Structure formats: structure tokens, C-alpha cells
Amino acid sequence: MRRPLNVVILGASGSIGTQALDVIDRHPDRFRVFGLVTGKRALDREARYTATAVDPDCEARTEEMVTHPECDLVLVAIPGARALPPTLAALRAHKKVALATKEVLVMAGDLVMELARHSQDAIRPVDSEHSAIWQCLWGEHLDSVSRLVLTATGGPFWSRPALDLASVTLEQALEHPRWSMGPKVTIDSATMMNKALETIEAHHLFGLPLERIAVLIHPQAIVHSLVEFVDGSAKAQLGNPDMRLPIAVALSYPDRLPDAVPPTAFEAVGPLEFHRLDEERFPAVRLAREAALRRGGYPAVLNAANEAAVDSFQAGEIGFGEIVGLVESALAAFPGGGSSMQDILEADRWARDYVRSRVGIYKR
Template sequence: MRRVLVLGSTGSIGKQTLEVARRAPQHLQIVGLATYCDYKTLQAQAAEWQVSLLGLVEPPANEPHDHLYVGVEGLCAMVQRDEVDVVVVALGGAIALLPTLAALEAGKTVALATKEVLVAGGAIVMETAQRHNATLLPIDSEHSGAFQAMLAGKPDQVARLILTASGGPFRTRPLETFDTITVAEALQHPNWSMGRKITVDSATMMNKGLEVIEAQWLFGLRLEQVEVLIHPQSIVHALVEFVDGSVVAQLSVPDMRLPIQYALLYPERIDSQLPRLRLEQVGQLTFETPDPARYTCLALAYEAARIGGTMPAVMNAANEVAVRAFLNEQIRFTDIPRWVEATMHAHTPAPPTLENVLAADAWARAWLTARL
């Protein structure tokens, strides 16, 4: 029995994690729940799962919360509790960095869904996991697929990793109409059920840029070894090419509950009770190179990774602010990459120490917020 704490339990990944636990009561026990500010949903989840280990980043002002772990510091204390074996990190954004480090320092297994953790603090996170002999497993479908495919060889035998992307809702939309894209249109992902922020990131393909950086750290790859292909069917999640020319791919129906279950139970496998892949029904699998004019955020992510230091943290923070502004209808869809690029150009990168990463993240948020 694995005892699981879910950070971000009221979000899309968090709720799907609880669905996985409901289907596997002999294997998984939910022992703690935390979220950003949705206290009402958190209370309902706590009642269902009969847990008292609860946390909120921002507690309600008019309700008693003495029984809660509060703020980032509270979440850091939660993840280190003795009754926790596995910490699911599904809090959106770089705010999840410190709780992730705290869990790894306590030797917990971390099932990581939050891309921004490794984007902002990859070197620090991987060093912490190694130093404390802690296990870090990916929940992202692409990284889960890559992890599984890489088991076919040794790490030093990997020549290339290909991450796939659906292309989002605007893969074939005329470029001249991008200035008129609405929030509602951007949130209509063709294949996946996800939260609002990551759905917009999928439309700009910033999510794939974040995943490229994340893959570097998770698998110890050079930037030039990680490539992206558009695969509209979202059936092939990752492909690993080995030095002999063999390519191993991981395929499944596009359902986040499968990589969540894999991470929670690794290395065991049980019946997921999910729909099975029927290739004869899919019919055709297609792949294409991303159009740089359509997906400018992908190029910005590669640029940030090449520059290194604190630049990925700044790029990520600027994207979070810009996406929030778009969702609040303060800026246009096409303004997202423009503001991210402007923030990157205004930043002088520093070595990626924890102090510098946190300072760069705060600087980028303040710099861009002041200009929107």
C-alpha cells in the first residue's frame, strides 16, 4: 500500500489522481490533500477520503484554518510527514518548486506533473534527488512515454528523444486570424482534458517547450537530442531512438489517468480499467514538423534552454503572467510570445542557484505585471 499526498488536488491532474486511487484501493491510500485556494472543494475531498492532513497556499480570510498547513512553507512541512510515501506534485507553476525540493530532501518518491519545477530549477531538483536517494517520476504523458521507452536500452545508448504534440486547436487555423483568437477558442483542446493554463500553453506550444527543458533534466540529455513532432492523433506520446538506429515508441489512448497510475505504482502494472488502444479504429498516425511562425513559443523555450542559468525560470514566469493576462482578456493570444520574449530580453541571466532562481522568478513576474 502506497500512501499518497496530492499537491494540487482540486485541479485537473489532482482530480484524475483521485480517480486512479478510487480504482486501486488495494494499492493506493490518499493520506493528504493540498491546493492553492479552492477551500470548498478541498473540504469535500477531505470528507470523501477521510483525511485530516490538508494544506492551502492561500487560506480563506473569513474561515478558521488552524487545522490547515498554510502557504508554501506549510506545504513543505506536509510533504515531509512520516505517513507520506509518495507526493504527487500537480500545483500549477513554479510555486511547486520548494515543496518538491522538500519532498526530495525527505527521501519521498515524487510523481511530478508540474513542468515548471524542472524548467525553473532543474539542476537544483536533480541534484537534490540524487543527494537524498529520492525517486523522481514523471506524470506528463510524453515524459512517462519516454521513461517507458528508454527501458529498452541503457541511458548512454539513447541517441535522440522525440516528444509529440497535438498541435493544439489552431494547427490549421490561418495565421492572419490569430489576433482574433478568443479565450474560449484557446481552451478547446482537440484531444486532452486539462487545466486552463496548460490548455493555453498547448495552443501556443509553450507546453512542449517546457517539456523539452524538462526532458533534458529528467533523462540527462543534451538540448540537441530532444526534438518535437506534431502528431494530431495524440496516440504516440514519445519515441526514443537508440544509437543503433532502433526506435522504440510508447502508445496509448490520450488519457492522463494512465501515466498517473504508472507513476504511482511504478514499477508495478495493474489493470487501469481504461479504454484500450485499437489501432484499427485509429486508422492513421501522422507526424509533421512544427511551423515556427505558428508556434513561436517553442523557439523561445529552446532559446532559454540554450542560454541557461536563470533564463528558463524567467521565461516560465513571464509565460505564467502572460497566459493569466490572456485568460483575463487583458491581452491578445498573439501577445503571449511577444511579452515572454520582451521579458527574456530584459533579463541578465545568473547561475541557477536556488536563491538566484527564486529571485529571477520574482523579478520576471514583477517586471511583466508592471507593463500589462
């Protein structure tokens, strides 16, 4: 009999982390919690290893658990650039990585995918759109794919074209119409930076050029993404929005877990709409494509400038409408650089300093 899979969860107290614990707890025969890492909140739960970001040795303990010979799979769900070092460590140790943190692939997609070559499922996407595409691609050849289509709900503001984005409050930006998520990804959904980051993520995960990755607004969030094939057909993965499904798919691949989520009552869903993305009002996806085409440190600048701008928005230092503008000006001002790990970390630091100095100018 197979022993249960030993799982480490990075970001165990967050939205993805707690839903992953729910999936694991319902299948004790298949999964065992091996390690738990949190930010400030300690979890009242048993695990072989635990660490919180406030522990002075948190980084070392995290590395020890994600590379431990008995660890089988690492679920990466810490928002932002800080998830990169433990993801790289896990891949170097040939662990399976269930990846929720899209920022990791945005910053260092080439380096991460190089380390993931040890197995075809070394990285299992948890983002619902990428999980949908991954599932649609099972049994298919990449040569048969013409286009990937990422769906986007449009966040809270797409359906309100008359709303002046400059006047949006933090409370409004945190009201996502379909998904309940952590604050950073919810604000990214409102600016469409989430879809921007996901475009770069899809490019690295599935190896398709950026011009063959499209975005469609789909407010109902039932179609989680689509793959179009050269013969004119398309496959989609559908279901009620519930992150426990992509988490379960990533943990149990190639099996499917019975009753991972309740089935969708399609007769009650109503009409499904698809709309073009207005790139004038929401320029984030265009910025991401441009940054990814320039390669080197540009995607890391996009990501870090966005993280710093979202922090400043949450701190009340800048308005909602300034977030994407700061990212655009950081990309324009970035002097460029190489694509080694050192260069990427330098680009990340440069972008954070740039945004902080610009926010300082606004505040004066």
C-alpha cells in the same frame, strides 16, 4: 504483506488531482490518501492532512505532510512556480515525487535533479510525453539513445494555418482538440509554450543535450512520444489520450496496474500523421532552447513571464498573440544572474514585474 502507499496530492481538486484520486480509489489495497492540498476549493474527502492555499499556515502544513515519515509519495500537480518549494522539501526528505508540474524542472532543473539523486526513480514523470519516454527507456542504456522525440497535438490552431493568432479569443484558446486539462496548460498548448516547457523538462529528466530533443506534431495524440536509438530503431508508447495512464504508471512503478485505462482499439484509430513544427508561427520551443542554453535564471524568466502573460490573457488585458512576444521580450531584457535558488527566485520575480509593467503600458 506490503502496506498501501501513503500518497500526498498537491493540487487535489484539479484535472490531474481528481484523476489521481480516481486511480487511487480503484486500488485501495495499494494506495491510501495521506494528504490533500488545494487552492481555493476544499475537497469533501477524508485524509490525515488537508490544507488549502487560503489557510494562513498552508505552506507549513504542506511541508509537514510532504516530509512526514509516513508519507511515501508526493504527486505534484499545482500549476506554476508555487509547486517548487514543496517539491524540493519532499525530495530533501527522500520521498518519491510523481511530477506533473513541468514548471518545477524548467525553473530549477539542476537543483531539483541534484536532490533527486537519492534513488533512480525519485522523480516519476506524469506528463504524458515524459512518461512515454520514461517507459521506452526502461531496460535501455542512455548511451544507446540518439534522440528523444516529444509529440505535440498542435493545440487548436496548428491545423488552421490561415488563422491570425492575434485575433484568437480566450474561448478558442481553451478548446483543446484532444486533452481535457486545466486552463493554464490548455493555453500553453495553444501557444506551443507547453512543448517549450516540456523540452526543458525532458532535458533535465533524461540528461540529454537540448539538440537531441526534437518536437513533432502528431494531431491524433496516440503516440505519446518516441525514443530513437543509435542502431536506427525507435520505440514509442501508444494509447488513447487519458492522463490516468501516466498517473497510474507513476504511482505503481515498477508494477503496472491492471485496467488502469481501457485498451486502445487500434483498428479504429485510423492513420497516424507526423509533421514538422513551424517555428516561425510558433516560436516558443526555439525560445525555450535558447533560454535553457543560457542557463542561470533564463529558464525561470521564460516560465514566469509566460505565467504572468497567460494570467493577463485570461484577465482580458492582452491578446493571445502577445503572450509569446512578452516572453521573448522578457528574455531579451533580462540582465542575467546566477543559478542558486535565490537567483532563480529573483529571476522569477523580475520576469513577473517585467510583464506586469509591460501589460500596464499596453493598457494605458
